[in-house]
Amino acid sequence: MTRQLVESGGQLIEVVSALPWVSRLIEEAAQGELRVASPGAMPSVVVRIEGVRDAFDLRGFDVLTRGAWQREGEAILHDVCTSGFDLHVAPRPGQVTFRFRWRPPLRSRAAAWALPTRFRLLVRAVLLQYPALWWAGVSGLAPLHVSACIAGAARPLLAGPSGVGKSTLVSHELRAGGRATCDNLGVADGTSVWGVVEPLRLEHAIGRPTTHGRHEVRMRGRLPCLVPDRVVVVRRGLQELPFVRSCDSTTATRSLVTGTYMAGELRRYWSLAATLASATGAGPAHPPVAEVAAQFANRLPCFELVLGRRPRASLADLLQRLESIA
Structure with a gap:
């Protein structure tokens, strides 16, 4: 898998995708601005789309709300924004890692099939735009x-x-x-x-x-x-x-x-x-x-x-x- 970089929302985002169809959606969203990461690159946001379909391990996590769990500054979300992806977020000083796994429930899978344009825009936002917006917000930007x-x-x-x-x-x-x-x-x-x-x-x-x-x-x-x-x-x-x-x-x-x-x-x-x-x-x-x-x-x-x-x-x-x- 190739490490690629794109600058968006004041953040240097590293993207690694194990799913070819997701890689294509990210390329659409990045509009030709993805570039291969150099060995010394220091991204502020790391986005990893994993190929496994297993649920994230919830051992040690407390329930935050329906479909969301927390543990020592980390978060796990199920079917984030009804995109079909589960999400694990792990911030640390200067960098945050977003790990996504494609595990759509039946409702989200049906919506993706019935409304493909909506699905494409939603996935692009969840995987690329929202991580940049949130991490920028952590530093006080709006x-x-x-x-x-x-x-x-x-x-x-x-x-x-x-x-x-x-x-x-x-x-x-x-x-x-x-x-x-x-x-x-x-x-x-x-x-x-x-x-x-x-x-x-x-x-x-x-x-x-x-x-x-x-x-x-x-x-x-x-x-x-x-x-x-x-x-x-x-x-x-x-x-x-x-x-x-x-x-x-x-x-x-x-x-x-x-x-x-x-x-x-x-x-x-x-x-x-x-x-x-x-x-x-x-x-x-x-x-x-x-x-x-x-x-x-x-x-x-x-x-x-x-x-x-x-x-x-x-x-x-x-x-x-x-x-x-x-």
Whole structure:
């Protein structure tokens, strides 16, 4: 088995998989950014997908809750996030190891067969995204459902719920030569954003079909980290053309927080993070989402971008136009 590395969510993740079909899913999620691990690599997160089908040994573990056990800072979870995988988590200073075993109960196996697209997205999240998010959270970073990119001379942090058009804006800037660290998920400390590796999901694109009529395409030239210089709340309007206006920090904070908790990509994450925090005693009981959002909004200028029915201007153009007026 080959040790591979990918940088995601500010973490260096080592992935070793004994199951070829799982390896393919991880390659999809990593979007070409996996590389063979060098002998001296020091990953902060180790993900091992084991080939055995035996249950993890529960001797010495105490029951934490239904389907979860704990022992001296370690945790075992059965059918984690209904993915079909059992999970053993063992944190130690500077590193955490996630061991997965494919042992689906009948219900999870049936869901995987009936809803293959949902299953693929869920497994990719459980095996690659959630470990990075949780270990980043142990060090005090917060997960955010945001886009962060370079648009002309600006470095906007785009806030707002799913489906308002953030990915389309980022895609347009990438085609124009911009860069991005994330268009969907990242972790942040109130100053910087570290993107979580995943595909762009766009309408009217050519790529693997996914949910809500979208297709997956690779984000090329992804930046591991970006320091935003403004917060832009993205909304949809009924007018013909898009426009940008200033907004207050309270509005921006609320959008960052509510957009994060509304995100379907994180719906199963909160329960997992709470279970691991309780079982291991590592990190905060809950990530500082509201605090980090407020740091961004109170420190940076905040704007509201109201998209029209026929958007004709790029994000870079709109932000530049606003600066010219100011």
